[in-house]
Amino acid sequence: MMTEQALSPPVCGHQWIEIPAGFSCLGSDDTDPYAGEKERPLREVFIPTFLISKFPTTNEQIAAFYAATGWEPHPEWSAWWRRLREDERAEHRRFPATHVSWDIAAAYSAWLGEEHDKAIGLPTEAEWEKAARGGDARIWPWGDVFDPSRCCCAELGNNDFCSVDDFASGCSPFGVAHMSGLVWEWCIDHHHADNHASAETFAPANFTPARQRVVKGGSAFCTKEIVRIACRDWTNQINQGGGDDGFRVVWHVR
Template sequence: MAGVTRWTGREVGLLREALRKSGKDFAALVGVSHRQLVTWENRGETIRLRPGNQEALDTLLTRAGIDAQQRFAALLTEKAAVEHDERAEELLRSDPHSVKHPVDGKIMVLIEEGIYLSGAEDIPIWVEAFRIDAYPTTNADYERFVRATGHRPPKHWPGGRYPDNLFDHPVVWVTWYDASAYAAWAGKALPTSAQWEKAARGPKGRKYPWGDDPTAAKCNVQDSEIGHTTPVSRYQSGVSPYGVFDMCGNAWEWCSTTTEKGRYELKGSAFTSPFTRSAPSLTNDANATMSDNDTSFRCISLLTK
């Protein structure tokens, strides 16, 4: 059973439900008043519990029976799925050019044809219209692909299933071949480095997706001192001009552009990268067989004429 990184009122309510306890009985187990428990649950994710309360909840979860732990894990996953779907539906409502892909169900945004300013020297380059995933491929997305095809799951999935607390984190430990197999299954493709960069910078050559100010707080990079991946929709203030998330930090993303035989470009930087390496104009590459805890991908689809 994966632990809880940070307890909020949301997780408290789910644990109480998994243990099938009344409010008063659960409060007694944690060592707080019933009124305090009600406050936690009503405030949900907006409240951060004190270290002593977090330790008490950690202990309670550890000592719970396996059935209760499994119920708690299932409730966490169901809650995350609902929240993920709500974010997707909101994106569809707010952007009339967004669509939900018929195979993998991911939200894709339109990148219109035209010139964009490429690279550190802002060279004008023409790119045909395409759609790109608004979010990187998550563990939940990748699990649907694994179940449908029997493809090998990533090495960090215990028992062949992603950890419950990584539901909406970018899938990592995937090679370029793994990413390409997912894209083929979904009827999509990996983006070229030019497509990826235009989606990140917009047509006018922003230095970062959000503008020209070097603000490390708008992305998950080494300077943020988080030390691991984060949910793909976390950085609301760091989206690109087209509404594309996580184009700086969190995880490097495979592209279809080759640098030499057997090597492909990576874009976007990761939680392991210093902010100075996060600008979308910068390039990186790796052998197609490389996989790491900071490497992921997203897909594109071309528009039919």
């Protein structure tokens, strides 16, 4: 298994992990006791090389985007951020951005790419799963036995978010953090129940229009069945941005 290749210093304000080209598992089967119908079948697909941000996008990063572009944040996030004292902002700057709608996640990615002349966007579901799994069919980023000490999830009983720097033991084989729990993460794919069954073998992504987009990873308020890598959910791409909706970005090197 390839070792972590985080580029240092950070590029575009993000730490990046290179995910090498190759075949990877997508979906789940009966070896996963929590497998759902929308996750089937378990497929092997080929994913070209890409880079993914090691951490979900943070409050500090999204605040810089709002300030630079004039984009209006979700009212709940905006009210929360404004009422924080300076010391509280410092404490929460490395917490994940939340109340992120599809439009905001897509706009942030486009802005970041334009600012730095790089092809930055949101991951496909297949890219996301490869980065989380390391290529095999494991259930959680660390393996097939659930361990609540490795992720920010409901089993902890904290009912709250944490810094993206926490839970380092829960990183994927590639070194990507928080692929289980913390915040739901937007993917670029439109959501359809048969995505995996109809997926292409090479670089699959579903662009057949739908009102919903795929979200992955579960959140701090989700149980072990939901924070599995293969678990698939959706969120409306219009007028959304729930309290545990976040995202991370990918970079396709030209």
